[in-house]
Amino acid sequence: MKITRLFLTIVLFVVLSGFGNTVDADDVYICKGKGSKRYHYKKDCRGLSRCSTKIYEVSLSKAKEMGRTLCGWED
Numbered sequence: 535m536k537i538t539r540l541f542l543t544i545v546l547f548v549v550l551s552g553f554g555n556t557v558d559a560d561d562v563y564i565c566k567g568k569g570s571k572r573y574h575y576k577k578d579c580r581g582l583s584r585c586s587t588k589i590y591e592v593s594l595s596k597a598k599e600m601g602r603t604l605c606g607w608e609d
């Protein structure tokens with residue numbers, strides 16, 4: 535019975551971790567430099583290499599709310 539409980543704990547942990555990853559997948563990166571109107575999926579994107587400010591991580595919906603569009607360098 536102890537083994538069953540341990541197994542259920544592991545399953546629960548994996549499921550919860552999975553949900554966490556799903557939320558993270560919706561995060562995008564933005565630069566707040568002058569004239570920056572794009573968002574990026576990759577932190578090391580070419581479009582962000584010229585960024586003069588700190589790179590901020592925001593949710594995709596938030597980026598769209600800010601009027602951002604997907605960067606031209608993204609796939």
Ligand SMILES: [Zn+2]
Nearest residue numbers: 574579581605
């Ligand atoms: Zn980009």
